[in-house]
Amino acid sequence: MIKSKLPHVSTTIFSVMSQLATEHQAINLAQGFPDFDADPELINRLNFYSSQNYNQYAPMSGVEKLRVLLSEKYSHLYQSEYDFQHEINITSGASQAIFNVISTLIHPNDEVIIFEPAYDLYQPTVELFGGKIVPIQLTYPDYSIDFTILKQKITDKTKLIIVNNPNNPTGRILAEDDLKQFEQILKDTNCYLLADEVYEHITFDGKPHHSFALLNAVKDKIFIVGSFGKLFHITGWKIGYILAEKELMKEFRKCHQFNTFSTHTPSQYAIADYLEYPEHYLQLNDFFQQKRDFFIHGLKSTSFDVLPCEGTYFISANYAKISDLPDNEFAKQLTEQHKVATIPISAFYHNKKDDHVIRFCFAKKDETLLNALDNLNKV
């Protein structure tokens, strides 16, 4: 018998709900991935590079053209300068970047602050390296950060604060003032901050994304993570990236080189070509806002109470008017009986806090959303 390093962890809720959806032939609004295809132009670039002998190891830091373009993108959008040689690395998905930041920083008994509901990767990874999570619960239903509580929770053991903005699963985004508060905290303490910004280009109603890359004064304490899976509708390619100041990146690379060494080569070349055209990502806001509005409009005639959604391609809803089942049972019932799979939000709390809320992914064809709404109207 293996002595488990993660005795309390079971299969992730994304796999569980996707499998349940398949078993019951339900519409999968659970796991976050688009059901429409990526731009054929991008697929053509991938085919091109894999048929032209771009099939050997990429550099450990990633394909140069891709890093140069990322450097230009951050300079242009946020006036923040990341040197493509020493401060940018391509990773095998944002997941690997996050895992690797935690492996780089966390020693046994270090404390890591997370905000719950939190993306499910953070806690087990911290624990794998002997760290301890210090969860701060965002207050339901507005899910905003109480900075007084945050300051109280920071101790001399706090090594890292993980912030996901735009936030999965709550759909909330940080305001400029929130970033200022984080900036002051980083100035006053010895903590590092991991900014998970995979939904950077999915914000709504004209609200801008305030990237942690804007905080130039504390750049030496911040790791920024992004995902091309979210940016270009290619979650299965698993290509992400990390930006961090030179000294941080030096340590990050020590772990990264033995964790995976490098990342799928032809995908990096294809993405680099596609990234040359900013319209490929600057139009995401409008594209997903149309889907969000369509889905919210359809939910109005159901008994679900929809929570605000300022960003990401997820929207949450309270089902207390429909059922008093715990959220995981309700999500199971919804999948089996009404053929719509969702994610129960308690999965994102260390103590399985249950507010009777489930998460829908609306990164789907209008036709899929319409069919799902049809079923949800009968609940």
Ligand code: PMP
């Ligand atoms: N962070 C968040 C908040 C996510 O929702 C996801 C899922 N895409 C990831 C990280 C992981 O991204 P990737 O698929 O690029 O590993």
Ligand code: GLN
């Ligand atoms: N990020 C996606 C979500 O939140 C799922 C990624 C995964 O399946 N691990 O649904």
